[in-house]
Amino acid sequence: MYASGKYSSRGPALIPRMKTKHRIYYITLFSVVLLGLIATGMFQFWPHSIESTADWTLDKHTVHDAPLIRLPAGSPIPERGDLSCRMHTCFDVYRCGYNPKNKIKVYIYPLQRFVDELGVPISSTGLSREYNDMLSAICDSEFYTGDVTRACLFIPSIDLLNQNSLRVRETAQALAMLSRWDKGMNHLLFNMLPGGPPDYNTALDVPRDRALLAGGGFSTWTYRQGYDVSIPVYSPLSADLELPERQPGPRQYFILSSQTAIHREYRAELERLKQENGEALLLLDKCSNLSQGAASARKRCYKGQVYDYPQILQESSFCVVLRGARLGQAALSDVLQAGCVPVILADSYILPFSEVLDWKRASVVIPEEKLSDMYTILKSIPHRQVEEMQRQARWFWEAYFSSMKAIGLTTLQIINDRIYPYAARTYEQWNNPPVVKWASVNSPLFLPLIPPRAPGFTAVVLTYDRIESLFRVITEISKVPSLAKLVVVWNNQDKSPPEESLWPKMTVPLKVVRTKENKLSNRFFPFDEIETEAVLAIDDDIIMLTADELQFGYEQCLKHT
Template sequence: MGGDNWKLMTLCLLTAVVALLLVLSIHLHQDVKYWQHLEEVAEKERSARISWEEYSEKVRKESAKEISEVTRRATQAAGGKDCPPCNSPTCPSCPKCHEPSCPKCHDCTPCQSNEVDPKTGFTFKVYIYDLPKEFHSDLKRDQKRCVSDQYGTEIRIHEELLKSPLRTLDPEEADFFYIPIYGECYLFRENQKSGRDAMSNTNRWFRKALGIVVKDTPYWNRTQGRDHIWTFPGARGPHIFKDWKRNIKKSIFLTPEGDRSLSEQFNTWKDVVIPGLEADEEFWSGKLKKEEMDRDIFAFFKGTIHNRGGKSYSRGLRIVLENLLKGEKDIVFAEQTPDCNRKCYKRMMRRSTFCLCPRGWSPWTLRAYQAMMVGCIPVVMADEIEFPYENSLDWKKLSVKIAESDVNKTLEILRSIPQSAIEEKRAEIEKVWRMVAWQKPSKPGDAFHSVMRELEGKKKFMKVSSYTFWN
């Protein structure tokens, strides 16, 4: 009898094992099919995108050819000749090319706002929406912290534009439309007032502002907001507006978070990376940089190392660096302590050759800009970061970038840099440090003017053409 029971148990066990293997096999097959399906979908999307790009290029070429032919016939009919391009040296006054400087150009299309304005040095104008004060100045009045916070660029840019000759009161001549809304400041207040409802309240607040823009003027719908500017000065970027993808995805974002891995919230083709705000005058004026001090600290960092997020914070880089640099007499790598206040922090940074800038929760950090303002070489440890002005400023010449996977080699890398290379990087910093300094009042060459120069590159000349805009 016992033998029969054992056989029965063995049979049941074998049956269960076979069933389990069958289930695993089915799931494995389904997983393989699922990933194959994803690959097929991705391939179809790639093919569709290539086809669309080829079609778009064909349409652009045909349109250009047709426009050229129409223009040629019109000028011939008028007894003239083909009109030279707007930047042609034979027609220096393109908007007036039918006048003596180019007498036979009867049908030259004006350059319009492509001419440099002698007052501003720029080729564009900005219209600022007149939103109710609850979206901007009331917040500044009630939340003093917002003015000097590193996210205070949303206030600074608005106020600089209000008094800038770039501003136009005529929306018909505007190239860009600025929406003055202090989102980070509002969210900060809502976190204090509403707690976990803060994000939902902020979302409704953004939608209310957008509703005013869309309802009261025709300019948003004319381009689906592509020539409209929003400032998102925090690491979360547009995510503080939960419905941003549905409502403002095509607009231009001014944001410090140039994380190239976050393609949804940051698009390097349409958006502009801006420096965070350092409101301390000793930094932005260059006063601290001019103080006579020895560079007796080889590398410096003071800030959060052990966060409650554990190794998720900074991807564990700061903990690794703390262990790596422990015991190095000419290196400071430590948490903030009561015995070293802000004055102490600034002067230790001023005394340092290298300022370590490991990522925190996100890639960007104000330290890199503070370092430049005191002549310290930023050492960046954030793989996906995109810095401001990368199209015009060679960051390799003024900083050191260490891959996150090479953080254990930090000391070896820095010690191997020759003094001549250090001096070259300092000289490069001296040329460009004002580009990351929000000076007050703003001056040519500082952060505001540099951001405006970047914005100028986003200007589109054919407002109604779907082929000249991002999707």
Template sequence: MQARKKYVLLGLCACCWLVLFYCGGGAQLRLLRLLTRHRSEVVRPWPNWTDRAFLPRYAHLDELQTDPGTAESPRQRRQAWSAIYKDSHCRMETCFDFSRCRRRGREGFRVYIYPSEKNDRISESYRKILTSIAESRYYTSDPREACLFVLGIDTLDRDQLSGQFVPNVDERIQGYPLWNDGRNHLIFNLYSGTWPNYTEDLGFDIGQAILAKASLNTEHFRAGFDVSIPLFSKDHPQKGGERGWLERNSVPPRRKYLLMFKGKRYLTGIGSDTRNALHHIHNGKDIVSLTTCRHGKDWEKHKDARCDHDNLEYERFDYQELLHNSTFCLVPRGRRLGSFRFLESLQAACIPVLLSNGWELPFSDVIQWNQAVIEGDERLLLQVPSTVRAVGNERVLALRQRTQMLWEAYFSSVDKIVLTTLEIIKDRVFSHVSRNKYMWNFLPGGLLVLPEYSTHLAHFPFYYLGLGVSPGQEFTAVINAVSPLVSQSQPIMKLLQVVSKSKYCSQIIILWNSEKPLPSRSKWPPMPVPLTVTDGRRKVRMILITSYFLFWVILVFCHFLCLNAFLALFKYVHYICSSF
């Protein structure tokens, strides 16, 4: 009976709930739909501020100008890149013919330069690049021996508005019988694209060629294939170059100014966003950030309210004085990602603070740039002052020392830039016998450490201190032979016999620099140690560097020999040089 009453009571409750839902539930459902409606469908009126008259007025939406330099979307840039560089996924394994380079072992790495036509216009910078290659140990005049090919056409400046622009490059390179869609070709470029977007358009299809380019974007950089090079001016020295300035300003580690920048301010176009904001960090005391609008033909047309003040402030400071007396140098992007001030900062031991998002730094495959520069973000400009203030004195000195090492090893001349590019490619071709990053990033640098000698760090005296290795007592005797080999009684024969009897001698190397042909192996006496005779005429210009070479040989021997053995060897070297 009680169960029956219970079921009747539940039924009445259910009926009452249905009646209530039918009468008033429609409004609740409409409210539920309104709350769950998509945000974009909800109309939100603009608030009516009561204190609107007291708020500062900014530009109205209709007054804002569209920046032509930022009109391209990332997708459009990728599509443009794909249309220009059809082999954007090239790697050494897929787009390079190794067989051309390995015919004679590591000696097979030869570079051929296509001859230029009579009426070709070649810029001073490209002429320096071609000269550096032609004077290197890798150059060959026979294309059949070549592993790598370099165009005789100037491809450095691909800005169509430039006077150095060379037209019809695509048609000309397609006519080269060895072009082969660019395989095993090396193309140099400093400037690409034109106003307003300055894309990486070279104006011709590079195919499967290796691109050695300045201002390379990380998005388009083919890692392990392309080579990022620095942007350098036409006045950059062909050889040698000035040394860095750290030795003159080493103590104290911090200079008069903490951070400096002095350069152009772009009023419109790509790169203007970064340059227009630099005045925000200027305090006129330890941070000096100066810009000027006075450049270009129509700067007055785009002149804004801040230009006059900026131009006056700009003239108050000397650029060289700021450069030499600043701890950090701001290196923002310009129209392109790279700029000349990057190399200027390295030479001046002014630690570069980079504001160039997406820039693939020069020789990034081998150089550890985090030990020489501070990488900032264009979007976080206001954090730069606090970032550089937080860098301790020990790190400041370490960063400045590394800038000097990199400048003198790889960037002080066009020769070093070009040879570094070739050595990086050579290490990729012969990856089993290549330099490691330690060799590239510590003195004396990768250009002076040949992997043909050894790939083991402990075999080089340069790295003893860093590795904690003690030098051994054995030495390698290097003899420079200039006079022809006539009889067994010549001084060089006596020298060989005496030196080879030393218990410290591990091997003997003879550099043959005589005008006479290299003698056969049977002409040399039997030795208790390995004897290597190499044709020095093909390796180096010995007449110019003999004294320099012998000086460094003696210094290296100092690490290996005891004093008596060193003095004895010095007498023999002096004797053989005087006899020649």
């Protein structure tokens, strides 16, 4: 019954041959599918910024392996910066489009090494540690995108921080070769040390078409209001030395000068002030008995006595920051870190981030011709106000000056606020240090005696419909250095206040509060907009008081409270 020649105890003889053929087929098919799944998964889950992250490193091998781009001698050169550029004329805001997070998208060009026809690099230093840190921070931020088609703002990987290290013509040619340059439209360039001898221009000399410039030494002649961004000159001491915060209050010295490259006329005037005021003023200079190097940069001397720098800055209430060959000075950052109130004598200098920071709360700006009156001017400032300024100076450094990351991201936030003004940070967010939250206090022994309040005073102006008189009053009040905010109480229920575009331009927040009933007592209502302890209540027809008189009144209020 059984065909034993065709069948064995293990089954039909033809089946093993079919299994082998199918096994090879299925194994091959499975392998192809598996490799496809693995490849798909890798592309799906591999970090999109891996290439750009690898670019921003000081690893010499990575920098060395960056593509070499040779610039033809006849490469086009951009035009010099257009001084008439504004956000609505030289920046394509439509490229930014609608963004549910109200954040601009920033693309950083891949790292490249540009050389001329002879192979000579356009920069003598290549990628600096400082610029590498800034690009790395931007790559790690919510602003960054690796998709060039989604980008609203473009940042070259060409290091322009120090013009001294650049070949100006070749650098301009390299910028023009960038794939998305388009005459610099929507491009942002960072520069901290502009110009060169003998003129030391206050803006980068590299031709840059319409590109925005974040510059560290702008003057009123080169700064394009609302377009460029004035940034600080970074101090490398910030990364190498941790200076603990010191509590505000009186210090050993009243005024201290620590810069080593001061013009001889200014130094002569400081010497005269030193003779008149004795130990209240400490005038330091570089140490002639120390060998040059990194160690000597952290020392200052006076008549053979050596002081540690920048630690000595913490021993003074006020620290002088004079202009040097360049307007922007790294000394400003050192002074802020020490919690010393900077006394800035640099005519026409655009202070860092002055578009959003209220420097009246953290510094004293004195015209250069008034240097001889500096001691008298500073002595007129009440002690309590000095303490507020010391505290504010230190916070400015921590929030905006302390690292290349802070400088870079603050610059992008300012540009972001221009593009999405409805989501912009408020004056208070930019200028008020974060207060201690009650829930974060563990012990009642450390509770403040009173809730923390913002420094300065709030002016509450009661008005009905005298628009011209109102504008005169608030314009004069806005000139008071200690003014923190203006609150206009609109007491007319039958008439709307003027449109926002018609109000005088202010450097402090202006809030208009409409009342439900016409009462004179509305001026004394504790509106939520009032965030200071001191309040000035004034009517819209009090036009005889000057800014100096109002400032004097506020100072007297501080002395007797």
